Amino acid sequence: MSRAFKLTSWNVEWLVDSFGVVSGRFEENSKGFAGRRPSMADARAKLDALRLEVLEMDADILFLVEGVPGAEAMQEFVDTYLKEYRLIRHPGTDDRAYGTEGHQWMWFLVKPALADGRNVHLLDLSVWKSYTQDASFGSHSNGKWFFSAPSLDEETETVGANIRHKHDHYRHPQVLVMTYEGRRVEIVGCHFKSKHIGENVPTRKASESNEAYFARPDVTWFMAKAHVARAKLTTEASDVRYYIDKRFAQEEIPIIFVIGDLNDGPGKELLEREYLLHDLIGVLQGDVFFARKFLNHALFDYPQDLRWTARFEDKLDPTRAPTILLDHITFTEALSRRGLGPLIVQPRSGVVEHEIHDRINATLPEKAKTSDHAPVSLVVSNHETNPKPRSPRK
Numbered sequence: 590m591s592r593a594f595k596l597t598s599w600n601v602e603w604l605v606d607s608f609g610v611v612s613g614r615f616e617e618n619s620k621g622f623a624g625r626r627p628s629m630a631d632a633r634a635k636l637d638a639l640r641l642e643v644l645e646m647d648a649d650i651l652f653l654v655e656g657v658p659g660a661e662a663m664q665e666f667v668d669t670y671l672k673e674y675r676l677i678r679h680p681g682t683d684d685r686a687y688g689t690e691g692h693q694w695m696w697f698l699v700k701p702a703l704a705d706g707r708n709v710h711l712l713d714l715s716v717w718k719s720y721t722q723d724a725s726f727g728s729h730s731n732g733k734w735f736f737s738a739p740s741l742d743e744e745t746e747t748v749g750a751n752i753r754h755k756h757d758h759y760r761h762p763q764v765l766v767m768t769y770e771g772r773r774v775e776i777v778g779c780h781f782k783s784k785h786i787g788e789n790v791p792t793r794k795a796s797e798s799n800e801a802y803f804a805r806p807d808v809t810w811f812m813a814k815a816h817v818a819r820a821k822l823t824t825e826a827s828d829v830r831y832y833i834d835k836r837f838a839q840e841e842i843p844i845i846f847v848i849g850d851l852n853d854g855p856g857k858e859l860l861e862r863e864y865l866l867h868d869l870i871g872v873l874q875g876d877v878f879f880a881r882k883f884l885n886h887a888l889f890d891y892p893q894d895l896r897w898t899a900r901f902e903d904k905l906d907p908t909r910a911p912t913i914l915l916d917h918i919t920f921t922e923a924l925s926r927r928g929l930g931p932l933i934v935q936p937r938s939g940v941v942e943h944e945i946h947d948r949i950n951a952t953l954p955e956k957a958k959t960s961d962h963a964p965v966s967l968v969v970s971n972h973e974t975n976p977k978p979r980s981p982r983k
Contacts, residue, residue: 590970593769593932594703596776597648597942598848598916599964600899601639604656605692607632608666615662615692627956634957640670642949642959646942648966650765651698652778654850654916658694659684667698674698677765679711688714688732688761695778695849697765704767712764712775720835721828729828733757738820739813746806748813756821758782762829762849770931772844777832779849781825781869786814790904815905816864822852823865826873833875833921837882842923844930847873847884850916850962859906874919885925887918887939887967898941898963918967933972941965 609615610632627635643651651674657663660678667676677697679686687694699709718732728734733755740749765776791807802808829847836843853869861868874884888896897912918939923929942964950958 590935590973593969593971594649595647595966595968596650596846596918597646597964597966598652598918600654600850600916600960600962602655602960602962605658607635608657611636612665631954631957634953635959636670638949638953638957639959642945643671645945646964646966649700649703650776652848653696653698654780655693656696658692663696671698675701675704677709677711686714687763688758690759693760693780695760695763695780697763697778707767707769709765709767712766714761717764717832721831724831724835729831734824736820736824738817741813741817746810748809754817756824758825772930774844776846776848777829779829779847779851781852782822783852784818784822786818788814815860819860819865823869823872826869830873830875833882842881842929843921844923844932845921846918848918852915881922884919884921890937891939895941895943898965899961916962916965918965931972932969934967935970938968
């Protein structure tokens, strides 16, 4: 079977830092930088290395996380460094169409050969909000929703009983839509809320037991804030799930990918084990008892020791491994069972691009490295709907 397209998701770690230095676009807004603004030499080295890494991976559809804010600025970046790709934008010049706050935006870049004639565009976010409102029976309304979590008094740093908090996407999912051999294909690109709460993990004394550590008022406060952040994160995954459920209410076997940096970690971390009792990817993937609505994972059959995209030393949970899988590509059953559409995902088609990423970054100084995330990719194949009969064995 021939390759239909290669799909890659990559968090490029505050691209606004390096591109802002080189282009001069963001000099007047120092808040746009991550607090470690690179030198001109490091910024240029990162952007050149990023271009090299993208070209070596050779994705047909590239989803960039933590890209440049604003469509015009991102277009300048693409025209300068990745002119082999077409930036997929909403019509017009109003950046509010992307529903994104802050300086970490998400963008789809598509090779012209794939985009031409396939009606490639971004879903209008009003459609998303209408669908999630329907699928949630109105609990998600106009892109906003409530959830229950502890009340927090910032002045006294005390934790109260659960109350209803309101939330919406800081970075609204972007949906790339295209027509492939007469079928609608959707790629939902996500960068969920960070687990970071703006505070450092309280230092644990060398001889301090778990019981004594977690009984401390400063740790109780930290855990409560972290709990609220994780609850917000989970509800963002639920909102994506509502969109998928609505699509299944319209079409028997929709072709949908969900990709991006989900900020979920290795599974049931300490917060999930003690407070939420679930892992985020499980919320997003759905219920296996409704198999066709379940999301399969691109790295399901990828070697366990290589199935990670970032390193993070968790001071709150220091015994767990520092290698975590934050970046995902998942897809609906239509792509994994023969006869359900024009596309199919063959076994061992997913990969974390460790070799290319490590080799290109090996000689770069720290502030010039392309990213602290390794890219993850999936090769999607054309499905032969009417294969030629094989000759009988002699």
